[in-house]
Structures are given as structure tokens and as C-alpha cells.
Amino acid sequence: MPLKQLEMDFGPNYQDYKVIGHSEKISEIITIVKTVAPTGLSVLISGESGTGKEVIASLIHNLSERKNSRFIPINCGAIPEGLIENELFGHEKGSFTSASDRSKGYFEVADKGTIFLDEIGELPLSSQVKLLRVLENGTFMKVGGSTNIKVDVRVIAATNKNLSRMVEKGTFREDLYFRLKAVTMHLPSLKERLTDIPLFVMKFAQESADKYKRSQLIFEKEALSEIVNHHWKGNVRELKNFIDMLTVMETGKTVDGEIIKKYIKNDKGTYLPVLVGESQHQHDNELIFRTLLEIRNDLNLIKKFILNTYTKEVSPAYFEDEPAIKDILDPSREIKPAESLSEKQEIAAVLKKHRGNRRKAAEELNMSERTLYRKIEKYGINI
Numbered sequence: 001m002p003l004k005q006l007e008m009d010f011g012p013n014y015q016d017y018k019v020i021g022h023s024e025k026i027s028e029i030i031t032i033v034k035t036v037a038p039t040g041l042s043v044l045i046s047g048e049s050g051t052g053k054e055v056i057a058s059l060i061h062n063l064s065e066r067k068n069s070r071f072i073p074i075n076c077g078a079i080p081e082g083l084i085e086n087e088l089f090g091h092e093k094g095s096f097t098s099a100s101d102r103s104k105g106y107f108e109v110a111d112k113g114t115i116f117l118d119e120i121g122e123l124p125l126s127s128q129v130k131l132l133r134v135l136e137n138g139t140f141m142k143v144g145g146s147t148n149i150k151v152d153v154r155v156i157a158a159t160n161k162n163l164s165r166m167v168e169k170g171t172f173r174e175d176l177y178f179r180l181k182a183v184t185m186h187l188p189s190l191k192e193r194l195t196d197i198p199l200f201v202m203k204f205a206q207e208s209a210d211k212y213k214r215s216q217l218i219f220e221k222e223a224l225s226e227i228v229n230h231h232w233k234g235n236v237r238e239l240k241n242f243i244d245m246l247t248v249m250e251t252g253k254t255v256d257g258e259i260i261k262k263y264i265k266n267d268k269g270t271y272l273p274v275l276v277g278e279s280q281h282q283h284d285n286e287l288i289f290r291t292l293l294e295i296r297n298d299l300n301l302i303k304k305f306i307l308n309t310y311t312k313e314v315s316p317a318y319f320e321d322e323p324a325i326k327d328i329l330d331p332s333r334e335i336k337p338a339e340s341l342s343e344k345q346e347i348a349a350v351l352k353k354h355r356g357n358r359r360k361a362a363e364e365l366n367m368s369e370r371t372l373y374r375k376i377e378k379y380g381i382n383i
């Protein structure tokens with residue numbers, strides 16, 4: 001029996017706060033948010049990727065007296081180490097070769113507002129000292145500057161790493177850790193709040209239909225139970241992307257259990273990309289095109305690592321001939337552990353070089369982000 005979205009209640013915190021969910025865990029989080037939001041205390045939010053850390057940080061800001069000033073989310077893991085202080089605190093003219101003008105950093109721009117430091121565990125030790133100082137007395141110096149600047153900024157930090165372990169290992173300052181964790185909250189993964197999943201599905205189906213101008217999907221109960229039973233490693237974000245994809249690929253259908261199984265069977269956390277076009281036919285073509293591109297990228301990668309492995313035995317010219325590579329793709333061909341290991345090492349090294357930035361690593365490895373993601377999962381690379 002199909003469920004009707006319009007009759008759905010997205011949870012007690014949806015109307016006022018736009019936070020979906022009626023589980024006890026999410027209600028507890030909202031209670032803490034309401035208590036700490038007006039105080040200006042710094043808050044440390046932990047939780048796996050995609051669990052809604054930024055949603056909660058922005059809610060804290062919006063429920064505080066700072067709501068009319070800026071909320072600036074910064075992903076510390078996405079900014080190169082050498083630039084992070086410049087981004088956070090700004091620089092004085094001439095402080096480094098290309099610093100042509102005096103620039104404001106995020107802390108100056110966010111005065112009277114809130115800064116959300118996502119992936120705080122990625123902040124280099126050298127910048128941690130400076131951050132501690134702003135937290136303690138609201139002052140900092142620009143890069144290349146000599147005068148103290150005073151600001152009034154609330155800091156909310158988030159992490160999906162275990163900061164106390166980082167403190168033990170000496171990669172995160174203990175004093176900063178204690179300062180940040182004045183208030184802590186942990187966002188549960190989706191598998192710890194299964195009863196919220198149908199609400200997310202219904203709400204995201206509504207939003208996707210609006211976004212992609214498709215008719216809204218109707219879900220059979222079996223479809224919902226397949227979705228609830230799947231392990232969404234990327235949590236709410238992954239589920240949301242999945243519903244986007246479904247809205248486009250299965251447009252106008254009543255989704256049953258079989259349709260869901262079709263997409264998530266043997267799934268290791270990835271499914272086909274979201275495709276948006278004018279017609280179903282166009283989607284199909286685009287899908288085939290993307291898959292071909294992926295295969296080409298995989299071929300290039302195989303070519304590259306074989307060249308690295310066998311340069312002494314075979315001349316590179318041999319591999320210019322594409323049919324020769326077909327042999328390598330022969331499914332009956334035995335893959336030696338050493339080969340897998342070297343690909344794993346190469347991927348790990350490139351990821352490390354780009355400080356975990358998958359987009360840049362994928363570019364350098366000449367593969368799509370989706371392929372890279374699949375390989376990270378396959379080899380269990382942890383960066």
C-alpha cells in the first residue's frame with residue numbers, strides 16, 4: 001500500500017527548525033541546541049560524515065542573538081595548510097609575495113556572528129595556537145601584522161575524528177580541545193535512528209520533485225523497509241543523493257522493494273550518478289556516456305600503474321595500442337596481490353598529498369571521484 005507524503009509529519013522540530021526526525025536522539029539534540037544557542041558558548045559537534053553537523057551549527061546560530069550577523073562555514077580540511085591562517089585571519093599588504101592588498105580573514109568578516117569550523121581535526125598545530133587565542137580573548141594578528149585585532153565571534157567546531165585520541169598522539173592541542181568542548185553534542189548515525197529514515201525519504205522525495213521538476217515518487221512499504229535496512233555509510237547526505245537519483249531515474253513510478261534492490265544490491269556505498277536531462281532517453285544516453293568515460297579513466301589508470309610496475313620489461317609504446325590493454329581487462333586474468341597493493345599505495349599517497357581532498361586526488365589519478373571513492377572503499381584506505 002503506497003504511503004501518502006502529504007499526510008506525513010516530518011517530526012516535532014520540522015515546522016520551527018526545519019530539522020527532520022522524530023527519534024528520541026534528535027529530540028535530545030534539539031533540546032541541547034535550544035539551551036546553548038543563546039549563551040554564546042563554543043560548541044563541539046561530533047558525528048560521522050553526513051549526519052547533519054552543519055545543519056545543527058546553523059540552527060545554533062539562528063537561535064542566537066547573532067542571527068542577524070553572518071554564519072560562516074569553513075571546511076578546515078579543504079584549505080591547503082599554508083593558506084589556512086591567511087583565510088582565517090587575513091594578511092597585511094606585502095606579507096607574502098602575492099599579498100598585494102590588505103585582506104580581511106573570516107574572523108574579521110564574521111564579527112558579531114558565528115564561524116563554523118568543520119573538520120577541525122585538520123587544522124595544523126601552528127594555527128591551533130592562534131585559534132585558541134581568539135577563543136580565549138577575542139584577539140588575533142593578521143599574517144604579517146603587528147597589531148592586535150579584536151573581534152566578537154562565536155566558534156562552533158565539528159569533527160568526525162576522535163579528537164581526544166589526536167590529543168594523546170600530540171596532533172591536537174589539549175588546551176584547545178578543552179576550550180572547544182565546553183558544550184559537546186554527538187550526532188547519531190542514521191543506523192542509530194532508523195525510525196527517522198522514512199521521514200527523510202518522504203521529505204527528500206518532495207524536495208527532489210521540486211528541484212528536478214519531476215512528479216513526486218510514491219513509495220510502497222516494502223521499498224521503505226529496503227531503504228531502512230540498508231546501511232547508509234554517508235548517512236543523511238547519501239540518502240538524500242539516493243532519493244535525488246531515484247526521482248530522476250524512476251520518475252513517475254510507484255517505487256516498490258524490487259526497484260530499491262535494483263539500485264542497492266551489491267552496493268558498497270556507491271550507486272549510479274544522478275543524471276538530469278530533458279527526457280528518459282537523454283538520461284539513458286548520458287548514463288552510458290558517463291559509464292564509458294569511467295571505463296576509459298580506469299583503462300588509463302591501469303595503463304599508468306602497469307607502466308610503473310613493468311617499465312623494465314615492456315616498452316611504454318606497447319601500451320599505446322588500446323587493444324593490447326583488453327588482455328589486462330580479461331576477467332579470467334589473475335590479479336597479483338602486489339599489483340593491488342601498488343595501486344592502493346599510489347592512491348593513499350596521492351590522497352595524503354592532497355590532504356584527503358578527493359576531487360584533487362581524483363584529478364591527479366586521472367579517474368572520476370566516483371571511481372576513487374569505490375577504490376578507497378575497496379582497499380579500506382583511511383585518510
Ligand SMILES: Nc1ncnc2c1ncn2[C@@H]1O[C@H](COP(=O)(O)OP(=O)(O)OP(=O)(O)O)[C@@H](O)[C@H]1O
Nearest residue numbers: 018019020021048049050051052053054055236237
Ligand atoms: N535532521 C536533518 N533534517 C534535514 N536535513 C538534514 C538533516 N540532517 C542532515 N540533513 C541534510 O543532509 C545533508 C548533510 O548534512 P550536513 O552537511 O549538515 O552534514 P555534516 O555532518 O556536516 O557532513 P560532513 O561531515 O560531510 O561535513 C545536507 O543536505 C542537510 O541538509
Ligand SMILES: [Mg+2]
Nearest residue numbers: 053054118158
Ligand atoms: Mg559538514
